[in-house]
Amino acid sequence: MPDAGLADGSVLTSAIYDSYLREQVIATGLSGARPTGKEGRVIASTDTDRLECYDGTNWIRVGNWSASGRSGVQLARFATQSIPTGTGTFTAVSWDVETTDTDGYIAATSDTITIPTGLGGLYSIWAVISWASTPGTNSTIEVYINGTTSFRQSIGAATQMTTCAVSMPTVSLAAAQTVQIRLSQGSGGAINVTGNLEMWRLSA
Numbered sequence: 222m223p224d225a226g227l228a229d230g231s232v233l234t235s236a237i238y239d240s241y242l243r244e245q246v247i248a249t250g251l252s253g254a255r256p257t258g259k260e261g262r263v264i265a266s267t268d269t270d271r272l273e274c275y276d277g278t279n280w281i282r283v284g285n286w287s288a289s290g291r292s293g294v295q296l297a298r299f300a301t302q303s304i305p306t307g308t309g310t311f312t313a314v315s316w317d318v319e320t321t322d323t324d325g326y327i328a329a330t331s332d333t334i335t336i337p338t339g340l341g342g343l344y345s346i347w348a349v350i351s352w353a354s355t356p357g358t359n360s361t362i363e364v365y366i367n368g369t370t371s372f373r374q375s376i377g378a379a380t381q382m383t384t385c386a387v388s389m390p391t392v393s394l395a396a397a398q399t400v401q402i403r404l405s406q407g408s409g410g411a412i413n414v415t416g417n418l419e420m421w422r423l424s425a
Contacts (some may be wrong), residue, residue, distance in 0.1 A: 223257070233392060249265045252266035258275035258279075260275055260276065264280070270290030282384060292323050295321040296319040296341060297324075298318075298416045300317055304411065304413075311363065312403060314348075315330055321353075324337045333399050334366040334399065335398070335400075336400075338396050341395040342393070344394050344423060345423055346400065347420075349417050350416040352384070352416075360405060360408075362376055364389055365402070368398070372389050374387045
């Protein structure tokens, strides 16, 4: 909304106040008591430490001013999970601990993260896996998004380290899309793994 362009002596009516003042000031309050939505209006939810913008239909998170306002998950695989041998045969890591889950992205124990309604946007994904023994030549770790391999990382020859990682600094994810971390190894026998994952929403 542009400036009202009021001349000296003009009357400040309720309509001018609503359109040029009230609706353009960042309101503060609780997330459960948002003001009337108008496209482009921004509010600061003091109970969640988040900025939200009305897109014409819904209030969309566009930022936060503390760690408690972040959106995302921190997951772990504490109990060992057995990964069968077979180059090109992929097994999804099943996360058994939710260190942080801001919005119900996953219900441990589960191998699938699902983007919640209203939280599509740019995300950063990072996962690290520890193998009980070297997984062997042509082994792989991958980020598997919505049923398709999005990024695949070879974890080297038979002499590689028993810790491997995969990351995607930015990836666009829509609401209801799914994310898995999958492993393949060709050692000739099953190998136990543990691991950690972090996935944070960077912007809308």
